[in-house]
Amino acid sequence: MAKAFTNLMNDRAAAEREKAGASGSPDAGGEGQIVRRMKVETRKLNFFYGPSQALFDISVQIPEKSVTALIGPSGCGKSTFLRTLNRMNDIVEGARHTGEILLEGINIDGPEIDVVALRKRVGMVFQKSTPFPKSIFENVAFGPRLTGVSDRRELEEIVSTCLKRAALWEEVKNRLTDSAMALSGGQQQRLCIARALATNPDVLLMDEPASALDPASTSRIEDLIFELKENYTIIIVTHNMQQAARVSDMTAFFYQGHLVEMGQTQQLFTKPREKHTEDYITGRFG
């Protein structure tokens, strides 16, 4: 089984991991190693939709400039967990939680925290691409405009940079004023990523960003995630085990609102500590 999964992994991802291992793997190494800074952390997070509890005692630590995959069967609370990190759950009526959510050590639920500023730092890409019914340019420029950027030159600069980072520039550079709705599903999803990058976040939350896409678009997005990791901390929900194995450094397995196991992706996929995890990733239940 272990071998099968290793084969599934993207060569580059494997190479990268090896490199990280060689220079002193931060998490696997244990005491005495270089400590990687934690970007996102939750402590005993319990989450409720009205009377029903969706998350139980979730404590995670997510290092900066890494990709963390959240896996688990449908309805286990992956999206819920993701949305607590940029407080998108505030919108849900009757939702509440206990426990702490820290962004670089700062409690994001603190009374002094401006949720609008938080969401600019913690960007989000939804499962279903949601372009605004406006031009491609306006889609990407929306975020910067909100922060008061109005200079045309500056906006053009930001738009082209973000589209390039999202690997969409070549396809749309000649039709920036066209409606974003005219793009293909895969292009729309990359546009949404570009749009999220334009607010200059440092954490990027992605909820099944490739679930509706063909293999080619999926692999472009995976490449993109790989590149973005240089600068961003990425947390990605996926139902695709191969994808989790290919793109992520860390993987967290959720089951019925509980965090069953979290660890290095390679370790989790090859030597899961929990029986549950093993059953899930081998497809014995789901």
Place this chain on the structure above:
Amino acid sequence: MISPADMNPPTSTVVNNELRQALTRKSAVRPAEVAFSFLCKSAAWSSLGILCVLVGSVMWKSWGYLDWQFLTSFDSQRPELAGIWAGLLGTTWMIFLTFLTAIPIGVGAAVYLEEYARDVWFVRFIRINLSNLAGVPSIVYGILGLTVFVRMFDLFAREAIVARLTGHIVEAVVILGVEIPLPLGTTLAAGALTMSLLILPVIIVATQEALRAIPPSLRHASLALGATRWQTVRYQVIPAAVPGIMTGIILSISRVIGETAPLIVVGAVGFARFAPGKIGSLSDLAHHPGGLLEAPFGKYTVMPVQIFNWVGQARQEFQGVAAAGILVLLGLLMLMNGVAIIIRNRYQKKLRW
């Protein structure tokens, strides 16, 4: 596994008689279907037919009255000199002023109800009653307008509260050099405010529906980019709802142009030989631009009230004048609706969902 050998067997096709039975139609025609489609067709054509007869007979009656002179003249005791210019101007003013107040209030109310209000019983009560309000007979709005705008609850009468509090009988206030009568009396402003009340439910309900049709994901996407609630509503939700809002406006344009009863109640003049604000031509406008501010606070007439007045005249010739007026009214209606529809379609194309 399907091996290549399986793909190339000797084939034989067996006719499934049971299936043939199920697929065979029982009779050549289905009587109910034929009857129903006939009923639908005749309903559609008869309504078109009635419309043609109506317009045709109005055209017939108006023969000899609908000309340039009719369009550009004020009213007259003599049918051959009577014209609809005062009504045309009055109706144009009425449309402008009505939408000036009704659109911001209506859209604002709908945005509040859909985007901000929490789902408490009071809000639900308002939501239910808005649709009911759209069905209230227009004369009721006329009476409401009479009390609220024309008389202003008699607050400014002798011995009434304002006189007692200030020690003066207040008859008007002057703002920016424009005298605003208090109470408003039978002015264009009172008429337009009454009409706004009348169309508010339509605009609110249409806007609410347009807002509801916008997927929540659009709002979430905007909020997730760090937009505030107001920025989300202002830059994403309302622009996406414009076509729906325009539909509400198109529906209400017809009412503003056509309503007669409430305007008679709030005092539109039947026989008018003046233009609102004394601006009856471009040269009037050049000599007296201040009239634009005075117009809302003066007397006025509108086309349907003029037509109503002509229909009631004893002299038979006035029936022809009235018919000509009806044609002008229909023309203006189509023009206004056409413009609104073009604007809406432009916008829809720009949105490209």
